[in-house]
Amino acid sequence: MTVLGTERPVVVPVGVPRHIDGDDARDFRALADVFNTALHHDLGLDHLRWDAAEMLPAWQDQTDRLQAAFLAWKDGRPAGALALTAPREEGATELEFDLLALPDARRDGAVEDALLQRLLAEAARLGRTHVQTYTLHRADAGGERIGSPTGFGSVPVDRYSRFYRDHGFTLQQVERNSILDLTAPLDRVQELLATAEAAAAAGPHYRLRTWTSPTPAPWRAEFAHVISRMSTDAPFAGLTMTEETWDAARVARRDERLRAGGLLVSVAVVEHVPTGRLVAYNELTIGADRTRPTNQWGTLVLREHRGHRLGTLVKCANILRWRELVPQSPVITTFNAEENRPMLDVNEALGFTPLTVAGAWQRVS
Ligand SMILES: CC(C)(COP(=O)(O)OP(=O)(O)OC[C@H]1O[C@@H](n2cnc3c(N)ncnc32)[C@H](O)[C@@H]1OP(=O)(O)O)[C@@H](O)C(=O)NCCC(=O)NCCS
Numbered sequence: 001m002t003v004l005g006t007e008r009p010v011v012v013p014v015g016v017p018r019h020i021d022g023d024d025a026r027d028f029r030a031l032a033d034v035f036n037t038a039l040h041h042d043l044g045l046d047h048l049r050w051d052a053a054e055m056l057p058a059w060q061d062q063t064d065r066l067q068a069a070f071l072a073w074k075d076g077r078p079a080g081a082l083a084l085t086a087p088r089e090e091g092a093t094e095l096e097f098d099l100l101a102l103p104d105a106r107r108d109g110a111v112e113d114a115l116l117q118r119l120l121a122e123a124a125r126l127g128r129t130h131v132q133t134y135t136l137h138r139a140d141a142g143g144e145r146i147g148s149p150t151g152f153g154s155v156p157v158d159r160y161s162r163f164y165r166d167h168g169f170t171l172q173q174v175e176r177n178s179i180l181d182l183t184a185p186l187d188r189v190q191e192l193l194a195t196a197e198a199a200a201a202a203g204p205h206y207r208l209r210t211w212t213s214p215t216p217a218p219w220r221a222e223f224a225h226v227i228s229r230m231s232t233d234a235p236f237a238g239l240t241m242t243e244e245t246w247d248a249a250r251v252a253r254r255d256e257r258l259r260a261g262g263l264l265v266s267v268a269v270v271e272h273v274p275t276g277r278l279v280a281y282n283e284l285t286i287g288a289d290r291t292r293p294t295n296q297w298g299t300l301v302l303r304e305h306r307g308h309r310l311g312t313l314v315k316c317a318n319i320l321r322w323r324e325l326v327p328q329s330p331v332i333t334t335f336n337a338e339e340n341r342p343m344l345d346v347n348e349a350l351g352f353t354p355l356t357v358a359g360a361w362q363r364v365s
Contacts, residue, residue, distance in 0.1 A: 007075055009114040011082075014069040016060060020053045027078070028052055028059075031069050034081035038100035043138055043356060047179065047293045047333050054287045057257035064088060064250055066126075070118055072101070072111045079105035082115040086128060092242040095128035106159075116167060123365070130240040132362045134175070135160035139354045146359075148174040150237045153338030155359035169361040173237035173337055176344070178352040180332040182294070186323060188351050193316035199309035205273040208313060210321055213265035214255035220248035222278040223269070227251070230298045235337045239362055262288035266325055268318035270301075270310050279305040282314035284322045286329055294322065296334035299343065312346050319350070 017025035032050035040046050059067045065085055072080035080101035086094065097119055101111040123131050137156050145154040146161055153174030155161050161171070200206045215223050224246035231244040258265055263285050270280035283297040301310045319332070335358060336343050 009072040009074040009079060009111045011070050011072050011114050011118045014071055017056065020056050025052070025056075027071055028056065028069075030071060030078045031081045031083065034071070034078055034102060035083075035098065035100055037102055038081075039136065041103040043136060045138075045355065047331065047355070048136070048177075049292070051261075051287050054261040054263060057260035060260075061253060061257055062088075063253055068122065070115065072105075072115050074105055074111060078102075080111035080115050082119055084119070084122060086126065087242045087244060089242045089245055093128055094130040094132055094240045094242060095123050095126065096132045098133065109163075112163060120365075129365050130362055131169075131365075132172075132239055132360065133164070133169075135164065135359045135361065136177075137357045137359065139176075139357050141357075146171055148172075148237070148338060148359075150174070150235075150337070150339045153357065155357055161359060164361045164363075167363070169363040170238075171359055172239045172362050173235075173339075173360040175335045175337050175358040175360065176354050177333060177335050177356040177358055178347060178354045179293070179334075180319070180347075180350060180352045181330070182319075182323065182332060183330050184351075186320060188349075189316045189319050192312055192349060193320065196309040196312035196316060200270070200313050203308040204305075206279070206308070206310065207271045207273050208268065208317055209271055210266065210268045210317060212325070213258055213263075213267065215251050215267070217248075219269070219278065220251045222276075223267075223281070224248055224251045226269070226278050226281045226300055226302065227298065229302060230300055233300060233303065235340050237337065237339070237360070239360055258285070264290070264326065265297075266318055266322050268314040268321065270305075270314060272305065280310040280314050282311075282318045284318050284332065286326055290326050291328045291330070294326065294329045294332045296332050299346075306342075311343070312349070315346060315350065 014027045014031055017028050029052045032052040035050040067085050069083040071078040083098045085096050099115050105111045141156040144157040147154045150173055228244050228246040231241055265285045268282045269278050272279045280301040282299045285295045285297055299311055
């Protein structure tokens with residue numbers, strides 16, 4: 001006889017389904033449901049959601065990144081979820097994960113403990129010594145806080161920070177998640193675009209280009225280069241981050257995964273005309289439901305081309321383009337390290353306002 005509420009959780013791997021609507025996708029869909037229920041409960045917000053249909057192509061084609069997940073079953077239902085992702089580059093030591101339990105399955109911590117044990121076992125099996133996760137907290141959370149070792153930002157001492165601190169993780173960095181209201185007039189974006197155009201025009205010969213994914217074939221190799229710099233040039237504080245290897249074929253695989261997942265991606269880039277090289281980029285994305293929040297992905301200017309407001313240029317140009325492409329999306333959401341002043345300066349000037357806080361934790365074995 002099973003006594004409800006006392007059964008130990010059982011952790012079971014989630015398989016890769018063929019199609020998102022199939023019976024074999026039940027656990028895969030449950031994974032997203034667990035994360036979404038837990039996130040909504042914790043934050044009282046739903047601007048950050050897992051979407052199983054969007055995720056599936058990255059699971060079916062794991063050429064470039066490893067993906068895996070587990071459900072913790074308790075009392076006949078999925079009560080907690082663990083998702084892992086890791087770079088496949090030679091010598092990579094890190095593994096990033098998300099781990100959450102349903103609100104009504106948290107009382108004794110057994111679900112989270114079981115998933116964490118599984119995570120550590122998987123990391124050991126895969127030879128990954130640096131396991132990393134992001135905890136999410138409301139920006140207005142009060143009480144005691146843990147400061148980022150970077151000196152910028154802090155996270156509240158809540159059940160998540162306590163859980164990771166008690167299990168050998170150290171806070172490495174704090175990120176600010178902010179949003180930009182797309183329903184208000186974008187006059188400020190127009191003004192900043194004009195300033196950035198003037199600054200860029202005063203420097204070397206630059207040309208702004210935009211496209212909607214897939215990446216035009218002639219630009220794939222160049223786009224691969226600027227995307228790869230995101231893994232080396234953005235601030236990661238004490239987090240171990242493998243330098244990603246990108247080429248035109250990887251860009252094409254990524255475009256195909258994004259298409260298969262129903263994502264719309266708008267890209268703004270800057271070409272350095274004398275060399276024909278791309279030196280800056282910005283990406284905005286949204287899933288099949290175009291009324292959802294828009295995600296801001298990478299923004300980057302190559303080091304040797306900084307100081308010409310190219311970051312502002314690609315950002316503003318893409319936001320204004322996006323308003324035409326996806327007028328139904330109400331906000332853009334973005335994450336920036338609290339110590340990333342150059343990027344925060346741009347976002348604050350545009351009118352982004354803080355909504356949640358992310359703590360980056362790492363455990364080294
Ligand atoms: C954020 C970023 C796009 C801004 O680049 P940019 O558009 O060239 O910046 P600006 O032209 O507005 O620069 C303003 C000033 O800050 C300086 N600056 C820009 N980025 C800087 C950086 N990462 N570190 C130190 N100084 C920087 C510029 O040299 C310039 O100085 P100046 O006024 O003395 O000439 C760029 O720093 C970058 O690509 N960073 C790495 C990627 C990244 O962090 N992306 C965001 C991840 S969330």
